[in-house]
Amino acid sequence: MRAAAGLLALMAGLGSLQPVSAAEKTARLPWSAPATTEVVxxxxxxxxxxxxxxxxxYMPASRKPVAAIVVTHSASSPLRGGxxxxxxxxxxxxxxIAVFTYDRRGSGESGSETAGGNFTILADDAIAAVEHLKTDPRIDxxxxxxxxxxxxxxxxPLAASRSPDIAFVIAVSAxxxxxxAQMIFSSTNHLKANGYSQADIDQMVAAxxxxxxxxxxxxxxxxAQTKLDGIKTKPWFKYLYMGETFCDREVSGWRKEIENDPLKNLEAVTVPTLVLYGADDAVVPVADSAQRLKNVASRMPKLQVHVIAGADHAMAMSADLKTSLDPKNDGTERPDSPEYFALLSSWLATQGLVGS
Structure with a gap:
């Protein structure tokens, strides 16, 4: 376990952590030694x-079946290549450990029909990915x-609450x-970071x-539309991730999202679960989230929660607040917190998921 944690802490200083195939590396540096880890x-x-x-x-070469992780998407990174x-x-x-990423439905090569804000559909897509991996004899x-x-x-967590085939859950900045409630917190911080007044914030919250x-x-x-009309021409409206109008509540994807209580989903999970937060996250109310989890901890003995010093919403420490909240940078996030890497690897090792 210490070796795994040390490995990831070291990796944190190695730059962008973009995956590079052995063939690409050899072509660029013909004197390179062969890598210990081979990935197909x-x-x-x-x-x-x-x-x-x-x-x-992304499958590591192994003589025996390996553990695997299916990646579920952040709202701003729907593509597997994010x-x-x-x-x-x-x-x-x-x-x-093998990694499986996929294009979220309605994005990339996964068709044109989205889930329309229905988290159950997105959770079932993750379950389908798990079922897909189960057919691979190289994966345990x-x-x-x-x-x-x-x-x-x-x-x-929603996927794990709906399927007995998901063996563990890692939820980051959730x-x-x-x-x-989360979007009011996030929007307030967007306006503060860009120097807008309390009057602007109050008007945004009311809308x-x-x-x-x-x-x-x-x-x-x-x-409701009148309130929205009163802010849609404001220079700060672009930070709110809102449209200038909204769908009827009977068909609205946003209604489906706000009616979902993530704590109920987490409480329904019975497998080992790791929840990680960045202490400097301006998008998620970490203090409130951590307190809600603390309140149910006695009923969830397989839950571990860590708040990581200096990390933001994307588990990065390198970006200043204004940059990290700028919508033009959505989809470019890249975690670089050494503590995040270390906690992730050590927890995976504790669960018996790290290969020999």
């Missing part, structure tokens, strides 16, 4: 309900788990509050609560 990269397709999804397996997932493709095969079907960050940290109230059936649609 394979593309495949699998079915989930009526959808066909496209994924890629930089957010590069560290997993590099680190985990070196520990003897009893040691397949999920990893997800942010929205993926909601999807992974708010244990409803989506509307958000009006729209969310409509979705919950406590505010009429006209009043």
């Amino acid at each position: 990269t394979e593309n495949s397709r699998f079915k989930s309900g009526g959808a066909e999804l496209a994924g890629t397996l 930089s957010l997932y590069d560290h997993l493709k590099t680190i985990l095969p070196a520990l003897g 079907p009893r040691r397949i788990g999920t990893w997800g960050l942010s929205q993926g940290g909601w999807i992974s 708010p244990v509050v409803t989506a509307d 958000r609560k009006a729209v969310d109230g409509y979705m919950r059936g406590t505010v009429n649609r006209a009043d």
